[in-house]
Amino acid sequence: MAYKEPWSKKHKRVTGGLQHSFSNSFSEPLNIQELIQYSLARGDDKLVRAYNQHSLDYTPNGGSLDLREEVASFYGAKINAENILIFAGGQVALQTAAYAVLDKDSHSIAFTPGYQSVQQAPEHASSETTKIKLHAENQWQIDPLDVEKAIRSNTRYIVLNEPYNPTGMIMKPDVQQSLIAIARKHNITILCDEAYRLLEHNKNDRLPAMADAYENGISACAISKPWGGCGITIGWLALQDLDLKQKLVDIQYFGTACPSRASEIQAIMTLRASDTILAKNLEIIENNLQLLDQFMDTYSDYFDWVRPIASSVAFVRFKGPLSSDELGVQLAKDGISIKPTYCFIDDVTEYCDYFRIGFGEKAMPARLDALTRFVEKHKANW
Numbered sequence: 001m002a003y004k005e006p007w008s009k010k011h012k013r014v015t016g017g018l019q020h021s022f023s024n025s026f027s028e029p030l031n032i033q034e035l036i037q038y039s040l041a042r043g044d045d046k047l048v049r050a051y052n053q054h055s056l057d058y059t060p061n062g063g064s065l066d067l068r069e070e071v072a073s074f075y076g077a078k079i080n081a082e083n084i085l086i087f088a089g090g091q092v093a094l095q096t097a098a099y100a101v102l103d104k105d106s107h108s109i110a111f112t113p114g115y116q117s118v119q120q121a122p123e124h125a126s127s128e129t130t131k132i133k134l135h136a137e138n139q140w141q142i143d144p145l146d147v148e149k150a151i152r153s154n155t156r157y158i159v160l161n162e163p164y165n166p167t168g169m170i171m172k173p174d175v176q177q178s179l180i181a182i183a184r185k186h187n188i189t190i191l192c193d194e195a196y197r198l199l200e201h202n203k204n205d206r207l208p209a210m211a212d213a214y215e216n217g218i219s220a221c222a223i224s225k226p227w228g229g230c231g232i233t234i235g236w237l238a239l240q241d242l243d244l245k246q247k248l249v250d251i252q253y254f255g256t257a258c259p260s261r262a263s264e265i266q267a268i269m270t271l272r273a274s275d276t277i278l279a280k281n282l283e284i285i286e287n288n289l290q291l292l293d294q295f296m297d298t299y300s301d302y303f304d305w306v307r308p309i310a311s312s313v314a315f316v317r318f319k320g321p322l323s324s325d326e327l328g329v330q331l332a333k334d335g336i337s338i339k340p341t342y343c344f345i346d347d348v349t350e351y352c353d354y355f356r357i358g359f360g361e362k363a364m365p366a367r368l369d370a371l372t373r374f375v376e377k378h379k380a381n382w
């Protein structure tokens with residue numbers, strides 16, 4: 001693909017180094033002391049020793065067995081350690097999957113607005129990509145009929161992101177079933193970026209992982225979002241199809257095939273403490289959402305949203321006279337960073353009022369106070 005500036009680079013130029021980073025997409029960041037404490041508290045001294053004494057030799061291509069076993073335990077019976085491939089972060093996993101499935105003669109289906117790497121990985125792999133637009137009026141849901149209509153004889157790949165960044169919504173279970181039925185009929189691989197899975201606000205809304213639900217499905221995940229381990233830089237793919245897995249391994253061979261052992265052990269520490277970490281992070285999210293509810297009620301003349309039901313992100317619409325791009329510039333003057341629509345779509349026309357906020361961190365209330373002061377200062381002009 002010809003070089004194109006990443007969408008969020010502009011956002012970084014406008015908002016880099018601001019005091020109130022209201023656009024962060026992750027849960028409260030972990031730190032290594034916390035991970036060590038969780039390990040010791042459950043008597044896992046061996047893991048702490050492994051961390052302190054690990055060799056700096058290469059790790060096995062595609063990740064060490066102990067981490068792959070730990071990851072596999074988050075999936076159903078058809079996913080074992082051999083069905084897991086570890087990457088140096090979620091983005092690399094997305095790109096490697098697209099390269100393994102696609103070529104210049106193939107066609108893919110993606111959804112927009114959405115996380116840039118999810119939408120553009122197929123294009124980077126030279127595949128012609130149809131981007132289906134999703135809408136707030138439809139609760140940001142995918143319509144399987146739109147997908148059926150977009151299929152061509154050379155369609156090889158449908159790439160989803162559920163729970164869905166930037167909206168914090170989840171597709172309905174029957175929609176997931178319909179998509180799998182369509183893909184099965186046409187022999188299409190579905191990759192679902194599940195970077196926010198396990199961060200459903202009500203766990204009854206959790207969808208089956210794509211790797212469990214579909215024999216040609218791939219689940220992509222990373223330690224970054226639900227657990228707040230962005231700096232661990234570990235992501236993975238889970239899939240049943242071992243032939244496709246071999247292609248992934250071959251492509252990964254040319255990238256970072258051997259993850260850092262320190263990162264792997266940090267990821268194991270995180271996953272073994274998953275229940276504790278997720279409970280803590282969901283509590284922060286719940287408290288922050290209550291504050292956001294109050295804000296959205298108070299300022300309903302200026303903002304609306306489809307209230308998120310998962311993740312730590314929401315897509316908010318500004319009803320005032322500025323586009324989200326212009327609003328972002330104004331907010332930056334007051335030290336507040338949001339992510340305008342241009343971070344999530346090529347052609348912003350239809351969505352120019354939307355921006356993403358994040359509410360996964362303990363610092364969110366201070367950010368919301370800053371936003372409230374901004375609104376009070378400007379609302380008379382809106």
Ligand SMILES: Cc1ncc(COP(=O)(O)O)c(C=O)c1O
Nearest residue numbers: 089090091115165193195222224
């Ligand atoms: C939906 C989604 N997928 C993947 C990633 C990338 O994950 P990582 O930071 O582990 O590369 C992100 C990060 O923002 C994301 O929001």
